[in-house]
Amino acid sequence: MSEPLAERLRPRTLDEYVGQKHLVGEGAVLRKMIDAGRISSFILWGPPGVGKTTLAQIIANKLQTPFYTLSAVTSGVKDVRDVIERAKSGRFFSSNSPILFIDEIHRFSKSQQDSLLGAVERGVVTLIGATTENPSFEVIRPLLSRCQVYVLKPLEKEDLEELLHRAVSTDIELKKRHIELRQTDAMLRFSGGDARKLLNILELVVEAESGDDVVITDDKVVDRLQQNPLAYDKGGDMHYDIISAFIKSIRGSDPDAALYWMARMIEAGEDPQFIARRIVISAAEDIGLANPNALLLANAAFDAVMKIGWPEGRIPLAEAVVYLATSPKSNSAYCGINDALALVRETGNQPVPLHLRNAPTSLMKNLGYHDGYKYSHDYPGNFVEQLYMPDALTDRRIWHAQHSPVEEKSYQQMLRCWGKRFEE
Known part of the structure; x- marks a missing residue:
């Protein structure tokens, strides 16, 4: 059985690599390290299908150094230690440290990450981690401090189109068919910047055609994906x-x-x-x-x-x-903050009313800061009516209650406090 298209088209060199010019383009930081023949440990952070694993393999091939792979989903602390021991042996055959690539490193537990520290510190291995999650939250601080973090971006439209045309013109299986990419918007949209997903969609659509002549249109792509909602997600990434x-x-x-x-x-x-x-x-x-x-x-x-x-x-x-x-539903807080943000963008930086400002110095007091402020707890019911909005926005309403059983209590409290201002 033939390999999936995405695997057949996996780049082997940086010249074949699509996207991430900010990292591997001419003069970019990773390109310079690779061309110099020596890299330090780093973590690749980006969405699925943008070339994290491929980039690690290209680096290992370019540097001609042993390459070890661990999956955080299936590997334990023992697996990490075993690989480190093998890496120590492999060091004799290369001037560079062996590369240890850990896919989905964000899924490693603290103890698994701890087991890496010594080997990374001593240069026994050069760690390349790949993650779809923010390393600041998922990678322990001591390990993160020993690694650079490089952010990979979803592939641009031009990158994806280049990939499609390369697949049609160079893949050994697709070249057996006469494929016309008449429309590509649907494939690009469904891929979400994920190269693997894009190639899986292309393969799905082509395989669904019986003849040698294949014309790809947006309608055809949508139709095929509706019939096979997960077929193009062979890597397990949820659409x-x-x-x-x-x-x-x-x-x-x-x-x-x-x-x-x-x-x-x-x-x-x-x-x-x-x-x-x-x-x-x-x-x-x-x-x-x-x-x-x-x-x-x-x-x-x-x-x-x-x-x-x-x-x-x-x-x-x-x-x-x-x-x-x-549960009963309400999006009044969600709508409220969105409306408040829109109001701020519309009206700019309105001045804070003087009576709401702090007055820690005599100059501020002389300027009227804090003058006339009423302390709510000094009044019956811990409420007293006064202006809290900027002077220019006194009549603007932002939060609107939606009158679910629980929220109704809050609304009634506002009516008791503010009266007509909160009447809907």
Whole structure:
């Protein structure tokens, strides 16, 4: 059986490498190190399918140094130590330190990362880590301090188009067909800047055609992907549409659909931290003030996943998902901050009213700072009416209650305090 197209087209040299000119273009930082024949440990941070693994392999080939690979998903501390021992032996055959490439290094536990420190410090191995998550949060500080972090970007439209034309014109299997790239917008859109996903889509569409003449159009791509929703995601990276369906199912109060889409993500190998973060965001954005406990439960589920790991972590995540989906919904806080930001951009830097300013010096007091400020707790009900908005915005409303059972209490309190100002 033939290799997948994405694997057949994997670049072997920097000249074949597509994208990331800020790192490997002429005069760029990584290009200079590679051309000099010596590199230091670094971490490649970027979304899936932008060339992290490929770049590490190209560097190893260019430097002609032993190359060891570990996956953070399947490797333990013992695997790390075994590779380090083999790297020590391999050092005799090369002037450069052997390269240890760790894919998805953000999934390594603290103890696994600790086991790397000594070897990296002593130069036993040159570490190249690849991660889709922010290393500041996922990599321990001592290890991070010994590595440069290079950010890889989603491939640009021009990069993706170059890749498509290269595939059609150079791949040994595709050259057997007469392929016309009449329209490419749909493929580019569905790929999301992911080269592997783009090539998988191309391969899927071509394989679905029976004859030697293949004309690729946007409609044809959309049709094929609807028939095979995961077929182009052979690497296990979840398509953005699945994530979107998950969030919309929670927002739409459908616990069955929300659990189904989460199961799809789990089965596809999605990072549990990513799922947990999306749940926390949904709790704040979609449930909001209608049930403030939703955010607490979502945060608790996130913490539980971090403590107990996978696969048991699916249980608190499922609990949070069902709770969020069955909760009343409100996005009044979400709308409020968006409206406030829009107002700031519209009106600029309005001055703070004098009575709301601090007056730590006599000059400020003489200028009227803090003068006339009323301390709320000195008044009945801990409230007194006074101006808090800038003078030019006294009549502008930002937060609008949505009158769910819980939020209604907050709304009634505002009516008691402000009267007509908060009448809807």
